[in-house]
Amino acid sequence: MPTVMPDVANQTQAQTEGTLDWVGMSNIEVPLMVAAAGASERPVAAKVEAFVNLKDPKTKGIHMSRLYLLLDELSTNGELSHESLKQLLNDFIESHKDISNQAFIKFDFDYHLRRKSLISKKQGWKAYPVSLTGRYDAGTLNLELSVDVPYSSTCPCSAALARQLIQDAFSEKFAGQETVDAATMHEWLGSTEGIVATPHSQRSVAEVKVKLSENVTDFPIVELIDAVEDALKTPVQAAVKREDEQEFARLNGQNLMFCEDASRRLQHKLNQMQNFRDFWLRVNHYESLHAHDAVSVTTKGVPGGYKA
Numbered sequence: 001m002p003t004v005m006p007d008v009a010n011q012t013q014a015q016t017e018g019t020l021d022w023v024g025m026s027n028i029e030v031p032l033m034v035a036a037a038g039a040s041e042r043p044v045a046a047k048v049e050a051f052v053n054l055k056d057p058k059t060k061g062i063h064m065s066r067l068y069l070l071l072d073e074l075s076t077n078g079e080l081s082h083e084s085l086k087q088l089l090n091d092f093i094e095s096h097k098d099i100s101n102q103a104f105i106k107f108d109f110d111y112h113l114r115r116k117s118l119i120s121k122k123q124g125w126k127a128y129p130v131s132l133t134g135r136y137d138a139g140t141l142n143l144e145l146s147v148d149v150p151y152s153s154t155c156p157c158s159a160a161l162a163r164q165l166i167q168d169a170f171s172e173k174f175a176g177q178e179t180v181d182a183a184t185m186h187e188w189l190g191s192t193e194g195i196v197a198t199p200h201s202q203r204s205v206a207e208v209k210v211k212l213s214e215n216v217t218d219f220p221i222v223e224l225i226d227a228v229e230d231a232l233k234t235p236v237q238a239a240v241k242r243e244d245e246q247e248f249a250r251l252n253g254q255n256l257m258f259c260e261d262a263s264r265r266l267q268h269k270l271n272q273m274q275n276f277r278d279f280w281l282r283v284n285h286y287e288s289l290h291a292h293d294a295v296s297v298t299t300k301g302v303p304g305g306y307k308a
């Protein structure tokens with residue numbers, strides 16, 4: 001005879017009664033296929049958080065294995081898509097009839113994209129940290145996508161100060177001359193004596209979170225990353241030959257940015273995009289002038305939506 005095992009979650013009652021907003025598991029390690037708009041399916045190694053609420057104050061606990069096994073089924077026999085994420089949330093609630101009516105899931109993973117060089121058209125991989133979050137709350141489905149995009153920012157103040165030093169060096173070098181010979185000038189401009197100062201730039205990261213509009217049926221991961229990089233103009237590069245590096249220097253020089261400038265560029269871009277009904281963004285400039293960072297945070301400003 002098989003031994004009957006005690007089932008604490010079902011057979012015992014809560015010592016202290018109370019409803020709970022979320023109960024479940026965090027840091028579940030799962031390989032997954034991800035299906036996103038405009039990209040072929042690709043494998044990712046995800047860390048997952050899976051929750052349901054506990055609406056019955058007397059029930060001892062939720063059934064964690066049921067959430068885990070539903071997620072495992074998606075990992076082994078399915079793919080993570082807009083449709084399957086919605087289904088998973090439904091199944092979480094179905095598997096907890098009578099004790100739960102809300103569900104939450106969050107997938108964190110690196111999403112790899114092939115990126116072209118600026119001029120040479122070489123290609124290389126870039127890994128973007130992505131989070132996909134789904135939540136069924138009082139019958140309403142909320143889907144959220146967030147991505148971190150690294151880029152370079154060159155300080156406009158430093159650029160202006162460097163230009164002034166270059167002008168001063170010019171005045172000193174050619175003092176008292178009415179005209180300067182073009183060839184002499186060309187040579188001087190190509191020397192460190194001429195370009196006597198350079199502005200500082202820094203590795204920067206834009207963290208962008210969006211709420212997906214109801215009409216979206218595929219995850220717009222690539223669209224969001226492209227929009228951020230297009231607005232900032234100086235994304236970190238993958239494969240780089242000298243011609244690419246020179247173009248990167250030109251782009252930095254033509255897109256000087258304080259963190260406020262970067263935030264406003266993104267704000268402007270995201271406000272124009274129909275697929276996102278709300279956004280929150282945080283721009284981090286990991287300063288090379290300071291040991292601290294320059295940061296700017298903003299939202300779309302939807303009533304009841306994201307708060308800074």
Ligand SMILES: Nc1nc2c(ncn2[C@@H]2O[C@H](COP(=O)(O)OP(=O)(O)OP(=O)(O)O)[C@@H](O)[C@H]2O)c(=O)[nH]1
Binds near residue numbers: 064
């Ligand atoms: N609810 C709950 N379960 C926990 C926790 N920590 C570990 N577990 C374990 O998660 C395991 C799975 O629970 P259930 O899903 O109820 O497992 P089960 O009774 O075999 O599955 P069902 O027959 O589907 O109910 C149990 O062995 C629990 O002890 C916790 O903090 N809360």
